[in-house]
Amino acid sequence: MRKQLATLAALLLLTACTQDVPGPDPSAPSATPPSCPRDLDSSLSAWAVAGFSGSIAVSTGDTIDCLAAYGSADENTPNRIDTVFDIGSISKAVTAAAVLALADEGRLKLDDRAGDLLPELTGPVRAATVRQLLLHTSGLKGTHAGDTQPMTARQALTAIGRLETAAPPGVKYLYSNAGYTLLALIVEAVSGSGYRDYLASRVLRLPRGRTAGGFWNGQPAAPGPRAAGYRADGSRADGGRFAGPFWATEGNGGLAMTAGDLAAWTRALFTGRIVSAAATAAIATAGRPIDAHRGETPGWVAFDATRYGEPFLTAAGGGGDVGHNAVVVWLPRRQRVVAIMSNQLKISAEDLLRAVGPAIATGRPLPAPPAPAGAADPAAAVGAYRLSTGGSFEVGVRDGRLAVAAVGADAVTALFPPPPGVPASRLRAHEELVRRLLAGETREGRRERAAFEKGIGPIDRVTLAGTTAHEGEIRTYVSVVSRGKPVLGWYALNEEGGVEAAEVPADEPPTLRLLPSGDNRYRPDDPAGVGPAVSVRIADGLLTVYRPDGATTSARRAG
Structure with a gap:
């Protein structure tokens, strides 16, 4: 069934863990010597030892301050500065630039309506303007396809036309992948050369004629060696072998670059070398507030000075x-770009930025990752621990780490308390939206049930299995019984009940990887400090989870 790419709802709130991938020494930079100051390279190498695998580029003006790679591209190859990564939703920034380039050329206006530019488009989104699509205020609330669902342009146009809207265009901010695919369809129709060709020939062109990357799947492909991606369960992703057609993600994802190319393209964009000065100003100016500290711009999010001491995008x-x-971060006052990419989830690119971004942005020394935990044998703690309320913690060992899986809503609540700023009432509201979705009470819910029944089997019963705040989004886990067998999955919905991300079946229940910290206690294996604020003690047949608001104890199940 669908496994959809999760998108960023709030910057720098991601957390994930993964198994280690065998390969070269993770502290070693690429075969090409890093062009980083020695102290900065030493600090980044320490983060690589802690779990970061990827590439980083930092520039100020026309000067490259740091360009280096760390960790493993796959089981046998180190990452290099020319290693290519899938950039996911950063592709929206490129799509937005394509739209504004067409406006510069006089081929469209930002106040043109989608239905006028695409006469075959149906549904309420016909009334949305290009500007509203760029700022996620079109009202679209659903998804038109899963990421690896083969889909033609015509099929995408039909599917988007069938989507519901949560509000009339221009009224409500609601992040929409489908809206950016609609923008790509507009580029396809208006450019005269097609979406991919227009990006490659016009929008991805760097000064001196170089092209910044290409596509992860299909042509024109991003040139260079590719980093294999590793999922949260340690399994290897497909590596760009999806045969297409690609209109499930066209416009909202799908591009690939090196960190250096992303940094160079970002600088070119914000210094007026890709679109006009007026278009550059539109990209750099928040057109729609998201909250007190950030606002949406075409393809970007503009933040105030709270985080870095100056505004940034x-x-x-x-x-x-x-x-x-x-x-990628653009600091206009300093003319500085920071671009980070990763291919393992223990310390993702965003995790690393959260930990070291303020120091890199301001030129201060980088903070060090936490020191490794003391030695211990976690095997003695392996087993199932039952809560008096019915749920359980399933404890195993993975790559020398203790892995605690929360099974049941009560166990999930104990192990994954909501982070600061996310009230429990918001989690409960999300659960109600998921219940309504899988009960088929909405149009998108009926489509979701139909997709499940086609791919897996008839739905006999749905049980809510816990809710977490994870990777900048709220996820509600569900156990769906089909033909007598439970299927675990999760859904992340926006506030109007539209599916933003989903994984059914899920790779695993909500799981924490833990390291020993002394006195039979364990802490999250989370060097960037983005995970739940908990610790675990396992002794005398009891597993106790300590949270800021209290503790929950479970007993080892016999046998």
Whole structure:
């Protein structure tokens, strides 16, 4: 069934863990010597030892401050500075630039309506303007396809036309992958050369004639060696072998680059070398507030000075299905770009940015990752621990780490408390939206049930299995019984009940990897400090989870 790419809803709130991937020394840079100052390279190498695998590029003006790679591209090859990564939703920034380039050329206006530019488009989204699509205010609330669903342009146009809207265009901010695919369809129709050709020939062109990357699947492909992506369960992703057609992700994802190319393209964009000065100003100016500290711009999110001491713009993308993550930051006052890419999820690109971004942005020394935990044998803790309320913690060992899986809503609540700023009422509201979806009470819910029944089997019963705040989004896990067998999955919905991301069947229940910290206690294996604020003690047949608001104890199940 569908496994959809998760998108960034709030910057720098991601957390994930993964098994280690065998390969070269993770602290070793690429075969090409890094062009980083020695102290910065030493600090980044420490983060590589802690679990970061990927590439980083930092530039100020026309000067490259740091360009280096760390960790493993696959089981046998180190990452290099020319290693290519899937950039996920950062592709939206490129799509937005394509739209604004067409506006510069006089081929469309930002106040043109989608239905006028695409006469075959049906449904309420016909009334949305190009500007509203760029700022995620078209009202679209659903998804038109799963990421690896083969889909033609005509099929995408039909599917988007059938989507519901949560509000009239221009009224409500609601992040929409489908809206950016609709923009790509507009580029396809208006450019006269097609979406992919227009990007390659016009929008991805760098000064001096170079092209910044290409596509992860299909042609024109991003040139260079590719990093394999590793999912949260340690399995290897497909590596760009999807045969297409690609209109499930066209416009909202699908591009690939090196970190250096992403940094160079970002600088070219914001210094007026790709679109006009007026278009550059439109990209750099928040056109729609998201919350008190950030606002949406065409393809980017504009933040105030709270985080870095000056305003900045950012874009990010990636997900568990490809194992890649990418993030780029533009600091206009300093004319500085920070681009980070990763191919393992223990410390993703966004995790690393959260930990070291303020220091890189301001030129201070980087903070060090936490020191390794003390030695211990976690095998003695393996087993199932039952809560008095019915759920359980299933404890195993993976790559020398303790892995605690939460089974049941009560166990999930205990092991994954909501982070600061996310009230429990918001989690409960999300659960109600998921219940309505899988009960078929909405049009999208009826489609979801039909897709499940076609791919897996008839739905006999649905049980909510816990809700977490994970990777910048809220996920509700469900156990769906089909033909007498339970199928575990999760859904992330927007506030109007539209599916933003889903994984059915899920790779695993909500799981924490833990390291010993002394006195029979364990802490999350989370060097970037983005995971849940919990610790676990396992002794005398009891497993106790300690949270800021209290503790929950479970007893080992006999046998």
